[in-house]
Amino acid sequence: MWKLARLVAASNFRRARPFSTAIPLPCIVHKRGADILHDPWFNKDTGFPLTERDRLGLRGLLPPRVISFQQQYARFMESYRSLERNTMGQPEGVVSLAKWRILNRLHDRNETLYYRVLIDNIKDFAPVIYTPTVGLVCQNYSGLFRRPRGMYFSAKDKGEMMSMIYNWPAHQVDMIVITDGSRILGLGDLGVQGIGIPIGKLDMYVAAAGINPQRVLPIMLDVGTNNKKLLEDPLYLGLRQPRLEGAEYLAIVDEFMEAVHTRWPKAIVQFEDFQAKWAFETLERYRGRFCMFNDDVQGTAGVALAGLLGTVRAQGRPLSDFSNQKIVVVGAGSAGLGVLKMAVQAVSRMSGNNETSAKKQFFVLDKDGLITKARKNLDPAAAPFAKELADVEGLREGSSLIEVVKTLKPHVLLGLSGVGGIFNEEVLKAMRGSDSPRPAIFAMSNPTMNAECTAADAFKHAGDNIVFASGSPFENVDLGNGRVGHVNQANNMYLFPGYGLLFTDVSAMRMLEILEVYNF
Ligand SMILES: NC(=O)c1ccc[n+]([C@@H]2O[C@H](COP(=O)([O-])OP(=O)(O)OC[C@H]3O[C@@H](n4cnc5c(N)ncnc54)[C@H](O)[C@@H]3O)[C@@H](O)[C@H]2O)c1
Numbered sequence: 397m398w399k400l401a402r403l404v405a406a407s408n409f410r411r412a413r414p415f416s417t418a419i420p421l422p423c424i425v426h427k428r429g430a431d432i433l434h435d436p437w438f439n440k441d442t443g444f445p446l447t448e449r450d451r452l453g454l455r456g457l458l459p460p461r462v463i464s465f466q467q468q469y470a471r472f473m474e475s476y477r478s479l480e481r482n483t484m485g486q487p488e489g490v491v492s493l494a495k496w497r498i499l500n501r502l503h504d505r506n507e508t509l510y511y512r513v514l515i516d517n518i519k520d521f522a523p524v525i526y527t528p529t530v531g532l533v534c535q536n537y538s539g540l541f542r543r544p545r546g547m548y549f550s551a552k553d554k555g556e557m558m559s560m561i562y563n564w565p566a567h568q569v570d571m572i573v574i575t576d577g578s579r580i581l582g583l584g585d586l587g588v589q590g591i592g593i594p595i596g597k598l599d600m601y602v603a604a605a606g607i608n609p610q611r612v613l614p615i616m617l618d619v620g621t622n623n624k625k626l627l628e629d630p631l632y633l634g635l636r637q638p639r640l641e642g643a644e645y646l647a648i649v650d651e652f653m654e655a656v657h658t659r660w661p662k663a664i665v666q667f668e669d670f671q672a673k674w675a676f677e678t679l680e681r682y683r684g685r686f687c688m689f690n691d692d693v694q695g696t697a698g699v700a701l702a703g704l705l706g707t708v709r710a711q712g713r714p715l716s717d718f719s720n721q722k723i724v725v726v727g728a729g730s731a732g733l734g735v736l737k738m739a740v741q742a743v744s745r746m747s748g749n750n751e752t753s754a755k756k757q758f759f760v761l762d763k764d765g766l767i768t769k770a771r772k773n774l775d776p777a778a779a780p781f782a783k784e785l786a787d788v789e790g791l792r793e794g795s796s797l798i799e800v801v802k803t804l805k806p807h808v809l810l811g812l813s814g815v816g817g818i819f820n821e822e823v824l825k826a827m828r829g830s831d832s833p834r835p836a837i838f839a840m841s842n843p844t845m846n847a848e849c850t851a852a853d854a855f856k857h858a859g860d861n862i863v864f865a866s867g868s869p870f871e872n873v874d875l876g877n878g879r880v881g882h883v884n885q886a887n888n889m890y891l892f893p894g895y896g897l898l899f900t901d902v903s904a905m906r907m908l909e910i911l912e913v914y915n916f
């Protein structure tokens with residue numbers, strides 16, 4: 397996958413810009429002197445040749461020696477490797493944040509060099525600029541803040557957004573990732589600090605899909621936070637008020653969507669890490685009018701489905717056997733329900749049966765256990781997947797995870813609950829009784845500490861023959877005797893850069909048509 401992503405990225409960058417020195421300017425640069433050195437889009441640091449130093453008023457503002465792009469690259473990588481050596485043995489969080497800081501400083505200074513090192517070292521750097529480290533960055537964002545990135549629209553900006561959007565310096569924007577910070581990974585409400593997520597996602601768009609970095613825009617929609625700790629933190633950078641709800645909330649999102657599409661009618665807006673109720677509501681509200689999608693609902697579904705089909709192949713069975721797999725999804729939020737919807741559609745199309753019949757093999761649990769039609773106050777979003785009691789013999793409304801696994805003997809156990817360790821020893825051991833010769837365990841919650849189980853525990857307790865995937869990266873597991881327990885990563889990052897690449901190459905209307913065709 398990474399090889400493919402790098403090929404795509406490399407070919408796009410070649411097409412868009414020869415990357416050996418720096419980004420050719422898409423328009424005439426009106427800046428001069430120190431303003432250019434302080435603009436990460438155009439800055440080449442000590443790489444400015446003497447002729448450019450004369451032309452751009454840089455003479456005397458830089459040390460005399462010209463250091464080539466390649467030399468700067470080698471210098472950065474040496475600093476990074478020496479940081480790795482010097483922090484060996486220190487706590488993981490400290491090391492990850494130190495790595496993030498050094499990359500972030502480069503991002504703020506010289507984007508050309510930043511994206512070059514990111515593309516060339518994507519496997520090493522993705523866990524630093526994206527999941528899982530980005531979670532830690534969001535948790536500490538107010539303290540880590542040095543320079544703004546992206547745009548911040550707050551509830552206090554109501555009525556001003558249409559003019560504010562023109563404050564963004566780029567003429568064209570193709571790809572926007574927006575969050576309201578209400579459900580950042582499995583870490584809950586992080587308010588304005590959630591901006592780290594759109595930044596990390598858009599870095600992946602640039603690195604893996606070759607999207608022009610000057611045409612991406614991370615957005616934070618700050619409608620307040622219900623996180624008490626943040627509200628009491630004197631350094632907290634967001635609005636110090638409870639989250640807006642209901643019509644007041646929607647009015648803010650409506651105004652933002654109007655503003656953004658007035659200025660850039662073809663920009664694609666990716667909704668990210670909104671709490672489930674707003675994830676579903678905004679998707680329904682805007683999908684017919686704007687070029688938008690919800691990554692947690694739709695991106696996750698695509699990646700999970702690919703993993704589920706891959707599991708069938710890993711079992712040595714024909715893909716059509718997918719229709720016979722018993723699948724237990726743990727977590728009935730934006731991600732879990734998104735996966736269920738797409739997987740049911742897939743089974744229905746593959747088997748030719750209607751969706752009611754395709755649903756039979758899927759079972760879903762939330763914090764109150766197995767979801768059945770007998771549930772009082774059944775969440776309308778989960779209702780289509782609630783089981784008839786008659787269809788779950790030996791189980792009841794609210795059956796626990798262990799009861800479900802022991803009774804159903806599922807082929808697949810897929811976690812999108814945000815609850816770390818919920819696939820405990822007992823549950824994993826029960827998966828040994830699965831009806832599948834190669835049961836699949838997908839611990840998709842993020843970041844690492846929220847994963848339903850670790851890779852090591854999965855292989856230890858559920859057996860060597862499982863197919864394992866996780867949302868956050870884990871190392872392969874040494875099973876002894878030279879055998880390896882392979883860890884696959886099931887994270888929507890394997891899909892959304894592709895959406896961007898596809899949809900920025902087609903017109904906005906065509907995107908809507910594509911989404912329609914795939915009943916997305
Ligand atoms: N790997 C990926 O690509 C990917 C994509 C999206 C979301 N995620 C992760 O999935 C997790 C959930 O995301 P979401 O948007 O669906 O969150 P959400 O808050 O919308 O949903 C969480 C669901 O888990 C349920 N739950 C909570 N405790 C539970 C328990 N003890 N047992 C069973 N279910 C329980 C809740 O009732 C709810 O239905 C997060 O950790 C997120 O980071 C991963």
Ligand SMILES: O=C(O)C[C@H](O)C(=O)O
Nearest residue numbers: 527581669692842887888
């Ligand atoms: O951000 C990620 O790593 C995946 C996903 O979008 C999530 O919310 O966990």
Ligand SMILES: [Mg+2]
Nearest residue numbers: 668669691692
């Ligand atoms: Mg997300």
